Amino acid sequence: xxxxxxxxxxxxxxxxxxxxxxxxxFSTSERTKRVGVAIGDQIxxxxxxxMLGYLENLPFTLADFEAxxxxxxxxxxxxxxxxxxNRLVKLLDASRPDLRDKEHHVGQILVPQSEAAMHLPVxxxxxxxxxxxxxxxxxxxxxxxxxxxxxxxxxxxLPVGYHGRASSIVVSGTPLKRPHGQMRPDPAAPPTFxxxxxxxxxxxxxxxxxxGKPLGDPISMAEAEDYIFGLTLFNDWSARDIQAWEYVPLxxxxxxxxxxxxxxxxxxxxxxxxxxxxGPDQVDPPVLPYLQVTSPGHFDVDLAVEIVPxxxxxxxxxxxxxxxxxxxxxxxxxxxxxxxxxVRGGDVMASGTISGPEPGSFGSMLEISWxxxxxxxxxxxxxxxxxxxxxxxxxxxxxxxxxxxxxxFGSAExxxxxx
Amino acid sequence: xxxxxxxxxxxxxxxxxxxxxxxxxFSTSERTKRVGVAIGDQIxxxxxxxMLGYLENLPFTLADFEAxxxxxxxxxxxxxxxxxxNRLVKLLDASRPDLRDKEHHVGQILVPQSEAAMHLPVxxxxxxxxxxxxxxxxxxxxxxxxxxxxxxxxxxxLPVGYHGRASSIVVSGTPLKRPHGQMRPDPAAPPTFxxxxxxxxxxxxxxxxxxGKPLGDPISMAEAEDYIFGLTLFNDWSARDIQAWEYVPLxxxxxxxxxxxxxxxxxxxxxxxxxxxxGPDQVDPPVLPYLQVTSPGHFDVDLAVEIVPxxxxxxxxxxxxxxxxxxxxxxxxxxxxxxxxxVRGGDVMASGTISGPEPGSFGSMLEISWxxxxxxxxxxxxxxxxxxxxxxxxxxxxxxxxxxxxxxFGSAExxxxxx
Numbered sequence: 001x002x003x004x005x006x007x008x009x010x011x012x013x014x015x016x017x018x019x020x021x022x023x024x025x026f027s028t029s030e031r032t033k034r035v036g037v038a039i040g041d042q043i044x045x046x047x048x049x050x051m052l053g054y055l056e057n058l059p060f061t062l063a064d065f066e067a068x069x070x071x072x073x074x075x076x077x078x079x080x081x082x083x084x085x086n087r088l089v090k091l092l093d094a095s096r097p098d099l100r101d102k103e104h105h106v107g108q109i110l111v112p113q114s115e116a117a118m119h120l121p122v123x124x125x126x127x128x129x130x131x132x133x134x135x136x137x138x139x140x141x142x143x144x145x146x147x148x149x150x151x152x153x154x155x156x157x158l159p160v161g162y163h164g165r166a167s168s169i170v171v172s173g174t175p176l177k178r179p180h181g182q183m184r185p186d187p188a189a190p191p192t193f194x195x196x197x198x199x200x201x202x203x204x205x206x207x208x209x210x211x212g213k214p215l216g217d218p219i220s221m222a223e224a225e226d227y228i229f230g231l232t233l234f235n236d237w238s239a240r241d242i243q244a245w246e247y248v249p250l251x252x253x254x255x256x257x258x259x260x261x262x263x264x265x266x267x268x269x270x271x272x273x274x275x276x277x278x279g280p281d282q283v284d285p286p287v288l289p290y291l292q293v294t295s296p297g298h299f300d301v302d303l304a305v306e307i308v309p310x311x312x313x314x315x316x317x318x319x320x321x322x323x324x325x326x327x328x329x330x331x332x333x334x335x336x337x338x339x340x341x342x343v344r345g346g347d348v349m350a351s352g353t354i355s356g357p358e359p360g361s362f363g364s365m366l367e368i369s370w371x372x373x374x375x376x377x378x379x380x381x382x383x384x385x386x387x388x389x390x391x392x393x394x395x396x397x398x399x400x401x402x403x404x405x406x407x408x409f410g411s412a413e414x415x416x417x418x419x
Numbered sequence: 420x421x422x423x424x425x426x427x428x429x430x431x432x433x434x435x436x437x438x439x440x441x442x443x444x445f446s447t448s449e450r451t452k453r454v455g456v457a458i459g460d461q462i463x464x465x466x467x468x469x470m471l472g473y474l475e476n477l478p479f480t481l482a483d484f485e486a487x488x489x490x491x492x493x494x495x496x497x498x499x500x501x502x503x504x505n506r507l508v509k510l511l512d513a514s515r516p517d518l519r520d521k522e523h524h525v526g527q528i529l530v531p532q533s534e535a536a537m538h539l540p541v542x543x544x545x546x547x548x549x550x551x552x553x554x555x556x557x558x559x560x561x562x563x564x565x566x567x568x569x570x571x572x573x574x575x576x577l578p579v580g581y582h583g584r585a586s587s588i589v590v591s592g593t594p595l596k597r598p599h600g601q602m603r604p605d606p607a608a609p610p611t612f613x614x615x616x617x618x619x620x621x622x623x624x625x626x627x628x629x630x631g632k633p634l635g636d637p638i639s640m641a642e643a644e645d646y647i648f649g650l651t652l653f654n655d656w657s658a659r660d661i662q663a664w665e666y667v668p669l670x671x672x673x674x675x676x677x678x679x680x681x682x683x684x685x686x687x688x689x690x691x692x693x694x695x696x697x698g699p700d701q702v703d704p705p706v707l708p709y710l711q712v713t714s715p716g717h718f719d720v721d722l723a724v725e726i727v728p729x730x731x732x733x734x735x736x737x738x739x740x741x742x743x744x745x746x747x748x749x750x751x752x753x754x755x756x757x758x759x760x761x762v763r764g765g766d767v768m769a770s771g772t773i774s775g776p777e778p779g780s781f782g783s784m785l786e787i788s789w790x791x792x793x794x795x796x797x798x799x800x801x802x803x804x805x806x807x808x809x810x811x812x813x814x815x816x817x818x819x820x821x822x823x824x825x826x827x828f829g830s831a832e833x834x835x836x837x838x
Contacts, residue, residue: 126586131669152667157610158601162669163582163676167545167761168634177635179758182577182707191576193707215587215678216596242758248571250550250581251670257582258758259634288601288612339598339661339677342586 007100010040015408022265026116033068071346118264120171122346130161132327136355159327165257178419179258181242195419196239203363206234206350212343224330233263233412263412275399297328310390312380320361426519429459434827441684445535452487490765537683541765549580551746555774578746584676597838598677600661614838615658622782625653625769631762643749652682652831682831694818716747729809731799739780
């Protein structure tokens with residue numbers, strides 16, 4: 001059982017007990033953007049904590065915490081952020097008086113989450129999206145290619161991925177307009193232009209990197225997790241009709257880059273350690289040596305997607321889990337750099353849609369409604385084949401198990417506005 | 420004829436007469452990275468020029484010119500950089516004494532290019548690569564798909580593009596290692612891992628953007644050029660064997676992102692104005708209204724590619740021209756933002772391989788050697804199907820015509836090191 005508790009009140013169902021301590025960027029009417037750590041329904045202001053002297057003898061400067069993004073803090077590397085997190089655990093531990101009993105310090109350091117605005121946690125140098133859930137790849141292959149050979153020949157040999165657009169990644173809570181675009185609904189007629197009619201979400205998680213190696217130097221499987229800072233929820237919004245017409249032969253472009261939604265709190269790998277699990281056997285076919293897993297690198301994180309219409313009650317349309325990935329994060333990062341490609345601190349690498357084997361675990365409306373053939377019945381009597389104007393899509397994620405702390409991710413929410 | 424000349428000596432064959440004035444980032448042993456403008460074989464130090472008071476009453480601060488990238492200067496927008504360029508023309512005009520006759524100022528302001536190191540001109544937020552040369556797309560289609568239907572159905576309806584990797588774009592002169600990667604040379608056998616055997620260049624040009632509109636607001640054809648700062652040469656190095664195995668269905672990834680080479684001097688659209696020409700008729704099929712060209716948006720720029728082996732003389736393997744593009748830059752930017760995708764100052768959008776209709780104008784070894792079936796004979800007796808270790812690939816570009824100033828781009832060079 002978790003003996004460790006905090007003197008900060010943490011509701012039992014909170015995503016953010018002292019065992020989590022995710023990092024984010026917040027501001028209030030009185031505080032400019034800066035680094036914070038979530039605990040219960042409070043935020044620990046790391047700038048204030050540093051100014052009051054609680055972060056001495058750690059490899060950080062005040063500038064790292066008063067930055068409007070996590071990049072300077074992340075740039076200090078894994079050992080440094082781990083030491084910082086360990087210090088925070090001590091400071092917040094119910095059994096230690098150091099900060100607990102300094103009432104006027106506590107008042108300067110804690111900010112209610114309800115009073116804060118959250119911001120995109122990192123300045124994203126490059127964003128990569130993988131395609132690493134076997135069930136998702138199979139579902140797409142069955143729908144659009146050959147049901148008997150749903151997986152393409154390369155899929156089990158390498159983590160297929162592509163570069164996405166960094167500029168249009170927004171923090172949870174940012175509304176997005178339905179995109180206009182070119183599509184060809186009738187293959188016998190010329191293409192048309194207008195608002196996307198097949199707007200979809202994709203349930204993903206994303207990891208954020210530490211600064212990697214110089215251009216030309218690969219990161220090995222053994223090293224990969226040393227370059228992974230933490231994870232967020234990630235909605236890779238997709239306009240299926242735009243995507244279908246444009247994506248051959250160079251991949252998704254305008255069907256994706258109108259916006260992606262990221263949750264504001266970055267949960268560290270250290271916090272997720274109790275939920276580390278082995279992944280699937282990768283023996284049929286065997287993966288090449290540079291991608292072979294020698295220690296468990298998957299994580300057991302429950303995920304859910306809720307659609308909340310403008311005026312009606314919401315409905316959970318998907319319950320999935322990060323464990324359904326075929327390729328884990330270490331494999332993704334190793335593959336990404338095996339050709340010498342360099343990674344910078346704050347780069348984002350997303351999982352691809354995380355679908356499980358059962359229909360209730362499919363991570364996109366494309367799969368849930370099976371290309372529109374099986375509409376989802378909403379509580380208000382309406383149906384959803386894809387996302388409608390006024391819908392809010394909310395991704396949530398949480399690792400929990402009896403006897404283990406709840407390590408939650410908060411949510412990644414986005415409202416779709418009319419085109 | 421050009422009456423305008425500069426009091427700075429400009430050799431007749433220089434890429435950089437007073438009519439060009441491209442912007443770049445340079446440093447010397449005595450000067451930190453800063454903004455410079457090329458003229459003849461000199462660089463005008465804009466930080467020094469500002470400090471000496473020559474840039475007064477322009478919408479720039481000293482910080483814009485002592486930045487290690489052009490982004491702060493570009494962020495001031497098109498009208499501002501145009502006014503700056505006009506001021507520089509006046510200051511460098513042979514008929515004006517303002518700067519010409521201030522000998523000790525001239526000494527502080529001019530730096531020989533031979534004494535300076537050039538750097539990547541911009542911090543690149545996002546890099547997009549298009550695929551806009553019809554001859555290149557046809558050649559690839561003939562080789563890998565159907566010779567009778569070489570162009571895919573979408574190709575003449577939209578400028579096909581994809582997101583590339585910003586982190587691995589390097590300035591001319593930066594050596595790159597031959598990438599390792601996964602490939603499947605024998606489709607009947609499992610994939611293999613090793614150094615790429617089919618390393619290629621791609622002759623491209625790239626444009627650099629001003630800050631665009633907020634997320635959700637498209638840029639129209641009428642507005643597009645107001646958001647384009649200037650152009651460089653661009654080598655989109657490609658590992659064909661890695662690319663061939665990985666790219667289905669999500670596009671190029673590790674076959675490209677091990678490195679791309681950019682020339683250091685950014686030539687403004689204003690400098691290229693004398694070389695503006697109409698593009699191809701786009702009536703079969705007609706393009707959708709949002710992409711229709713109403714005024715000439717193509718440019719006539721001669722391009723060449725030279726391969727220089729480690730110990731032997733070099734050979735020009737390609738002479739092409741930017742005019743061979745089907746889609747122009749305004750169309751690329753308009754399409755890119757039509758779904759609301761936002762563009763930041765310093766983003767890079769490359770043309771795709773620029774091939775002309777004749778074999779001598781093909782812009783990649785893939786096309787020049789026609790998949791390796793027609794090796795190129797080098798002066799030293801060796802052959803090239805693809806790029807060998809120790810080869811330097813040099814892209815050059817220049818607009819010139821009788822009675823018009825020569826507007827050159829310098830070069831984008833890269834040496835390939837062993838894997």
